[in-house]
Amino acid sequence: MHALRTGHIPSTLSDLRPDIVGIDTPVPLLDGSERPYIFLDNAASTPSFNTVLRCIQDFLPWYSGVHRGTGFKSLLSTAAFDGAHEAVLRFVNADPSTNTCVFTKNTTECVNKVANRWGFRPDDVVITSVMEHHSNDLPWRKHAEVIHVGITREGHLDLTALRAALRRHAGRVKLVAVSGASNITGLCFPIHDIARWAHEVGARIFVDAAQLAPHRAIDLLPDGDPGHLDFLSFSAHKMYAPFGTGALVGPTAFFEQGAPDAVGGGVVDVVTLENAVWNHPPHKEEAGSPNVIGGVALAAAIAVLQRVGMDAIAAHEHELLEYAYERLRTLNGVVCYGPVENLAEKVGVVTLNVEGVHHALTAAILSLEGGIGVRNGCFCAHPYVKQLLGVSADDDRRLTAEVLSGNKSNMPGMVRASFGCYSTKDDVDALVDMLGRIVKKEYRGTYVQNRASGAFAAEGFSPRYSRYFAFADLMAPSVHHGASEAS
Numbered sequence: 214m215h216a217l218r219t220g221h222i223p224s225t226l227s228d229l230r231p232d233i234v235g236i237d238t239p240v241p242l243l244d245g246s247e248r249p250y251i252f253l254d255n256a257a258s259t260p261s262f263n264t265v266l267r268c269i270q271d272f273l274p275w276y277s278g279v280h281r282g283t284g285f286k287s288l289l290s291t292a293a294f295d296g297a298h299e300a301v302l303r304f305v306n307a308d309p310s311t312n313t314c315v316f317t318k319n320t321t322e323c324v325n326k327v328a329n330r331w332g333f334r335p336d337d338v339v340i341t342s343v344m345e346h347h348s349n350d351l352p353w354r355k356h357a358e359v360i361h362v363g364i365t366r367e368g369h370l371d372l373t374a375l376r377a378a379l380r381r382h383a384g385r386v387k388l389v390a391v392s393g394a395s396n397i398t399g400l401c402f403p404i405h406d407i408a409r410w411a412h413e414v415g416a417r418i419f420v421d422a423a424q425l426a427p428h429r430a431i432d433l434l435p436d437g438d439p440g441h442l443d444f445l446s447f448s449a450h451k452m453y454a455p456f457g458t459g460a461l462v463g464p465t466a467f468f469e470q471g472a473p474d475a476v477g478g479g480v481v482d483v484v485t486l487e488n489a490v491w492n493h494p495p496h497k498e499e500a501g502s503p504n505v506i507g508g509v510a511l512a513a514a515i516a517v518l519q520r521v522g523m524d525a526i527a528a529h530e531h532e533l534l535e536y537a538y539e540r541l542r543t544l545n546g547v548v549c550y551g552p553v554e555n556l557a558e559k560v561g562v563v564t565l566n567v568e569g570v571h572h573a574l575t576a577a578i579l580s581l582e583g584g585i586g587v588r589n590g591c592f593c594a595h596p597y598v599k600q601l602l603g604v605s606a607d608d609d610r611r612l613t614a615e616v617l618s619g620n621k622s623n624m625p626g627m628v629r630a631s632f633g634c635y636s637t638k639d640d641v642d643a644l645v646d647m648l649g650r651i652v653k654k655e656y657r658g659t660y661v662q663n664r665a666s667g668a669f670a671a672e673g674f675s676p677r678y679s680r681y682f683a684f685a686d687l688m689a690p691s692v693h694h695g696a697s698e699a700s
């Protein structure tokens with residue numbers, strides 16, 4: 214793509230940080246000062262690469278609606294958009310002659326699409342785990358009986374229980390749907406082993422790679438290989454291209470059969486008043502005008518990650534994790550969840566609590582007194598988080614009743630700091646230093662909890678967002694100046 218030949222394109226790890234849009238953006242603190250934001254919420258969404266932004270800027274003069282347009286810009290845009298699909302297939306080493314990449318909005322839409330498209334029968338079983346993000350759990354529940362495999366004492370997926378469930382439901386189990394890596398503990402699943410076990414009983418595997426794709430090289434393996442991954446999905450906004458695209462890779466034959474889940478323009482070849490003849494995948498699965506910019510942006514991000522090398526990124530993030538836990542061990546009063554050593558099979562996610570301090574309060578202090586962006590709560594994986602926290606069934610029922618009555622102030626949760634390929638030991642130091650202050654109750658603000666949301670606000674902190682981003686100005690009624698106004 215043109216932009217990748219211009220400007221400075223990252224090719225080593227040290228090029229990545231300067232390529233992050235907004236890396237030095239100052240944010241306001243409670244004491245009235247400002248400091249560059251420390252972005253430790255990459256598991257939710259990463260910032261954009263500058264290279265991605267430049268690629269979009271270079272592409273925009275050529276942008277046009279894709280497919281069926283005859284103008285040069287439409288032809289060029291179609292080539293770029295089709296090329297983006299191919300880039301995703303190469304990224305996960307999928308055989309393009311038998312596999313298709315479908316662009317969606319995000320991972321959630323990918324999972325829903327496969328669940329909607331499967332054609333489950335009443336007796337069919339999907340095996341998943343209690344570790345899953347709700348996006349890789351709830352869509353299956355709508356269509357099939359879902360079995361949730363539990364965890365070991367350390368928070369790993371219980372592989373023995375998984376194999377037992379596969380044996381118990383052999384014949385009925387159609388799919389095993391697991392994450393590539395957990396958004397709570399960062400633990401990676403042995404996806405190729407799981408694929409082998411699923412295939413042995415005639416089931417297929419779906420891998421939610423939202424937390425894996427930004428951190429590790431992925432290889433679907435050849436179609437006939439017992440360890441082959443049948444379906445895989447991820448989100449561009451978690452891999453430095455936050456422009457509204459998700460990618461779903463799966464067998465072309467799967468998408469060829471049946472009707473698409475969403476219908477309308479683009480998905481059809483021929484329509485009569487009585488009939489519709491479906492187009493071929495991926496068009497059949499991308500109803501309406503697709504997000505061309507988002508696809509191009511994702512391909513640009515993939516190009517950057519591949520130039521630097523996924524193995525180099527994995528090694529860097531591993532080093533950061535080792536460093537983070539080494540430093541966290543020096544703090545009495547911080548509890549970490551999931552394994553804190555033998556970190557090879559863990560991506561850059563650290564979940565913790567400061568003893569005696571509400572998770573939402575810790576997160577608020579980190580933000581308002583440290584300029585550190587983290588996340589707190591149950592992170593759309595409530596069952597896993599509650600199990601790691603040891604919440605009893607009785608407490609869970611009581612807390613759920615409280616939430617239903619409009620009180621979230623006692624919702625259990627954790628604080629999550631998550632690294633990206635550009636994170637540094639300085640980021641870890643800033644986090645651990647602030648946590649140290651929280652442990653010693655050396656924070657300065659007076660924080661008040663909102664009962665309905667559970668969030669904490671500091672007294673006296675009410676930043677004017679329009680000072681930093683003036684979108685509201687664009688919406689204000691325009692004022693015309695000049696001759697036409699006088700006439």
Ligand SMILES: Cc1ncc(COP(=O)(O)O)c(C=O)c1O
Nearest residue numbers: 319320321346348396423424448
């Ligand atoms: C493991 C996992 N799966 C799925 C999702 C959902 O991704 P999206 O919000 O992009 O649909 C997330 C988002 O945090 C995630 O961490």
